[in-house]
Amino acid sequence: MADAVRIGLIGCGRWGKNILRDLLLLGCDVHVAEHREKNRALALDAGASSVCYDQSELPNEMDGYVIAVPTARHYETLLTLENSVAPIFIEKPMVPSLEQAEDIAQRMGDRVFVMHKWRYHPGIEKIAELRASNKYGKLEHLRTRRLQWMQPHKDVDAFWILAPHDVSIIMHILGDLPKIKAVQAMVTDNDIHALTAFLGNYPSVEMSVSDIHPKTERLVSAKFERAVVSMTDPCDDFLHIRYLDADGTPGEEVSKIQISKEFPLIREIRSFVDYISGGPKPFSCVADEIKMMQVLHSLRTEALASAG
Numbered sequence: 001m002a003d004a005v006r007i008g009l010i011g012c013g014r015w016g017k018n019i020l021r022d023l024l025l026l027g028c029d030v031h032v033a034e035h036r037e038k039n040r041a042l043a044l045d046a047g048a049s050s051v052c053y054d055q056s057e058l059p060n061e062m063d064g065y066v067i068a069v070p071t072a073r074h075y076e077t078l079l080t081l082e083n084s085v086a087p088i089f090i091e092k093p094m095v096p097s098l099e100q101a102e103d104i105a106q107r108m109g110d111r112v113f114v115m116h117k118w119r120y121h122p123g124i125e126k127i128a129e130l131r132a133s134n135k136y137g138k139l140e141h142l143r144t145r146r147l148q149w150m151q152p153h154k155d156v157d158a159f160w161i162l163a164p165h166d167v168s169i170i171m172h173i174l175g176d177l178p179k180i181k182a183v184q185a186m187v188t189d190n191d192i193h194a195l196t197a198f199l200g201n202y203p204s205v206e207m208s209v210s211d212i213h214p215k216t217e218r219l220v221s222a223k224f225e226r227a228v229v230s231m232t233d234p235c236d237d238f239l240h241i242r243y244l245d246a247d248g249t250p251g252e253e254v255s256k257i258q259i260s261k262e263f264p265l266i267r268e269i270r271s272f273v274d275y276i277s278g279g280p281k282p283f284s285c286v287a288d289e290i291k292m293m294q295v296l297h298s299l300r301t302e303a304l305a306s307a308g
Contacts, residue, residue, distance in 0.1 A: 004029040005276050008062040008086075010055045010077060012043045014152065015091065016068035020046055022266040023066070026273050031058050055080055062086050064276045066115075066269075072155035075100045078108065088112045089272045089282065093164045094289045096156055098297040105286045113272065114284040116168035116292075120267040122259040123231040123239055127222050128173045130229060136241075137225025139203045144169055144220050147213035158211035159192035159300060166207045167292050167299075168284065169220060170199070177295050178205055185303035186212065195303050199295075229257070237261040 005028045012020055012034040023030045024047045032043040033055040040051040052058060055065075055077065067090040069077050075095045081088060094114045095101050104112060118124055131139045144166040151161050171177050178200025186194040194210035221230040228242045238256040245251045271282040284292075 005273050006031070006059075006061065006063045007273075008033065008055065008058045008065045009043075009048070010034075010058075010065060010067045011069035012039050012048075012051075013068070017042065017046065018265060019066055019068050019269065020048060022269045023273070024048075025266065026270055028273060031062070033058050064089065064272065066272070067091060070153065070155040071096050071160055075104070078104055078112065082107055084111075086111070087272070087276060089115055089269075091115045092117075092168070092284075093160060093293065093296070094286070095293075096160050098290075098293045101286075101290055101293040105290055109286040112286050112289075113275075113282045114286075114289045115268055116164070116172075116284045117264040117268050118165050118169045119172045119283040120264040120271070121234060122262065122264075123234065123236075124169055124172055124220065126239060126257060126259050127220065127229055127231070128175075130224070131173055131222070135224075136227040136229065139173075139222055139224055141223040142170060142173060142203055142205045142221070143223075144205075144207045145209075145217050147208065147210045147215070147217040149211065149214055149216070151211045157191035157193070158209065159195060159296075159303070162209035162211070163195065163207075163296060163299065164292065166209060167295055170205055170207065171288065171292060172283070173222065174200075174203065174205075177291055178203075180295065180298055180302065183299055183302040183306060185307055186210075187304060187307035190304060192300065192303050195299065197299055235261070 007023055007028045007030050009020055009030050010033045012032045030048050032048045032051045034040050043051050064086050065081055065088045067077050088111055092114050146162045146166055151158050153161050181198040183197045185192050193212045196208045199205040218234050219232055226244055230240045238258050241255045243251045243253040275282055
């Protein structure tokens with residue numbers, strides 16, 4: 001594996017094992033730092049070149065690092081790599097506070113990229129293309145729903161697990177983030193369990209997230225002047241198109257747009273590996289993340305204030 005890209009993977013738990021799988025599929029030489037003994041053994045069995053307890057024990061001269069530890073440990077883990085020169089790919093959100101994000105941007109900004117996997121989803125890419133091309137006229141309204149029962153993370157609440165996904169989708173489709181108009185939330189002891197927010201005027205945006213919804217729902221729906229294009233199941237290999245009549249009312253005609261079924265995770269990891277090898281930068285540099293964190297900070301502040 002002399003010519004393979006050498007990656008230090010920090011964290012190899014529930015999601016990190018999927019990252020390890022895809023790094024290995026891309027031919028990387030992966031060295032894993034993981035606190036849990038069981039997960040270290042699983043990483044070796046999966047094909048990691050070496051495993052250790054802490055990132056300080058990783059071999060020297062890594063070409064890049066991927067961080068997949070719990071959100072509450074993102075900031076401290078990033079700081080351990082402050083003196084490294086290798087690029088870093090970290091799971092979203094980069095850190096769970098705007099203050100920490102601005103500090104990381106000042107310390108390490110050019111080397112850090114954030115793993116917003118929905119920016120690599122073929123369906124989101126296609127909707128962004130349709131907005132840019134005006135194929136169905138101008139985009140008038142964008143709606144996202146990310147609803148489920150419970151969430152598996154114990155270190156942060158549902159807001160930090162779910163909302164960054166939809167904010168990244170909005171940014172990718174629109175190219176920027178509109179101003180917040182209104183926020184409504186369900187909060188218990190400063191934990192946000194459900195949030196609906198309205199942003200912008202034209203196009204207008206509505207986003208909803210929840211971990212107290214009895215049925216899992218994932219929706220991205222874009223209303224253009226002449227059609228509504230939607231993704232109702234992220235595993236589908238198509239987008240739904242429902243056409244509007246000349247007066248803007250719903251018509252009878254429907255069709256589909258075919259999209260790739262390649263998983264977003266391997267697409268984003270490939271972008272990072274290619275970048276290390278001299279390719280273009282991945283999506284979601286620190287400057288993008290600061291924009292998203294500013295919106296997330298405002299959403300959270302307004303949600304907690306409204307529940308106060």
